[in-house]
Amino acid sequence: MRILVLGGDGYLGWPTAMHFSSEGDEVMVVDNFSKRQIELNFGIEPLDSIATLHRRVALWKEVTGRKIHLHVGDLLNHRFIYKVLEEFEPEAILHYAEQPSAPYSMWTREYAVYTQHNNVIGTLNLLFAIKRHCPEAHLVKLGTMGEHGRLAIDRNEGYSINRPSGRTDGVSYPQSPGSFYHLSKIHDAYNINFTCQNWGLRATDLAQGVVYGFETDHTRLHPELRTSFHYDDIFGTVINRFLVQAVAGSPLTVYGQGQKPRSFLNLLDTIKFVELAVENPPRPGEFRVFNQFTEVFTVNQLAEMVREAARTNGIEVSIQHLENPRHEPEELPYPVKPAKVSELGLSPHLLSAGLITQMLDYIAGAAARINPEVFLPRIKWRQDSKMTVMD
Numbered sequence: 001m002r003i004l005v006l007g008g009d010g011y012l013g014w015p016t017a018m019h020f021s022s023e024g025d026e027v028m029v030v031d032n033f034s035k036r037q038i039e040l041n042f043g044i045e046p047l048d049s050i051a052t053l054h055r056r057v058a059l060w061k062e063v064t065g066r067k068i069h070l071h072v073g074d075l076l077n078h079r080f081i082y083k084v085l086e087e088f089e090p091e092a093i094l095h096y097a098e099q100p101s102a103p104y105s106m107w108t109r110e111y112a113v114y115t116q117h118n119n120v121i122g123t124l125n126l127l128f129a130i131k132r133h134c135p136e137a138h139l140v141k142l143g144t145m146g147e148h149g150r151l152a153i154d155r156n157e158g159y160s161i162n163r164p165s166g167r168t169d170g171v172s173y174p175q176s177p178g179s180f181y182h183l184s185k186i187h188d189a190y191n192i193n194f195t196c197q198n199w200g201l202r203a204t205d206l207a208q209g210v211v212y213g214f215e216t217d218h219t220r221l222h223p224e225l226r227t228s229f230h231y232d233d234i235f236g237t238v239i240n241r242f243l244v245q246a247v248a249g250s251p252l253t254v255y256g257q258g259q260k261p262r263s264f265l266n267l268l269d270t271i272k273f274v275e276l277a278v279e280n281p282p283r284p285g286e287f288r289v290f291n292q293f294t295e296v297f298t299v300n301q302l303a304e305m306v307r308e309a310a311r312t313n314g315i316e317v318s319i320q321h322l323e324n325p326r327h328e329p330e331e332l333p334y335p336v337k338p339a340k341v342s343e344l345g346l347s348p349h350l351l352s353a354g355l356i357t358q359m360l361d362y363i364a365g366a367a368a369r370i371n372p373e374v375f376l377p378r379i380k381w382r383q384d385s386k387m388t389v390m391d
């Protein structure tokens with residue numbers, strides 16, 4: 001298949017591109033490097049120094065003999081994305097090209113507006129480009145479980161209510177997002193659903209939990225094929241942060257009481273979920289939502305698991321409960337229905353002591369690069385916080 005990976009420089013986009021290329025698909029990556037720009041603006045670096053996308057694509061060719069096409073450009077420039085779709089004629093479009101950090105979107109008015117403009121308008125341009133140049137293509141869009149983050153209602157998978165007639169109506173489950181970033185994903189989902197209903201496009205929204213992990217068979221092929229692994233307060237996700245904090249011997253930073261359950265999945269399973277969605281496309285006009293996660297933990301449980309695994313490996317770390325910089329209810333039940341996409345065939349990589357040890361060992365090898373100054377949260381989004389800096 002011809003597969004277009006939008007956001008191909010990113011944490012998820014790059015390993016996804018290598019995966020499909022290794023399977024023999026014709027892959028093109030597109031990126032505008034906006035995440036690298038935010039990193040530069042705030043002096044943030046991933047744990048490993050990450051080669052440029054041009055270098056990684058060239059190296060992939062050297063190591064595997066397979067070519068990944070590369071275009072640099074921005075979805076906000078509609079002419080750019082029109083041209084890419086016209087020339088490449090993708091059959092599947094994997095859309096990761098969004099500002100991915102909830103904390104960043106809550107920092108200032110400027111970053112909230114940037115996040116929503118970039119994510120919502122970029123996706124809207126993409127939808128018009130698909131309509132014009134490849135209306136049969138299957139759009140696989142990375143959504144988020146956090147769209148429903150603060151509701152304690154039973155929720156199934158998104159937008160379908162099956163009628164006895166066999167007709168499906170696009171009605172969303174009630175949403176209650178936790179950040180302007182999560183809101184951008186909701187706006188996207190409404191736009192995508194609308195274009196499926198009105199123009200007959202086909203799309204899958206992968207409502208993803210929090211991803212952890214950083215190695216795949218392909219990132220291991222060469223140090224410069226690694227994907228960006230963040231542990232800072234802006235881009236680092238919670239398990240990745242705890243692992244690095246443990247190796248540094250710093251307290252694990254649990255926000256609030258840590259009793260809120262969240263859904264999680266391994267990077268390897270993200271890629272597998274995307275592959276299953278691509279192999280099983282929806283009908284023209286259909287907008288599917290899959291809940292994409294494999295396990296549910298409270299943040300306390302995660303912290304305990306990391307502390308225990310670290311102790312077994314001779315590292316003593318404490319758990320520190322900080323005032324929660326976010327506005328999150330504690331002790332929310334997590335009545336999410338399991339992912340239908342799992343029924344398509346997924347053997348999940350679950351978080352075990354062995355896996356945590358493996359990740360701790362890897363991080364220990366890069367310990368000299370750890371910057372403990374990015375461990376504490378800088379961005380506060382509670383109204384009552386003295387440190388709220390929304391302008």
Ligand code: USQ
Pocket residue numbers: 100101102103143144145146147208209210211235236237238239241253254255256258260262263299326328
């Ligand atoms: N947390 C801590 N300590 C930390 C960091 C986070 O207790 O040092 C807590 C947070 O308060 C939150 C949970 O851990 O309750 C998860 O936070 P996170 O930073 O790992 O993830 P989040 O901001 O929710 O966003 C991440 C990705 C985002 C994706 C989302 C899936 O950055 O792109 O959409 O996970 S979900 O959260 O299911 O919506």
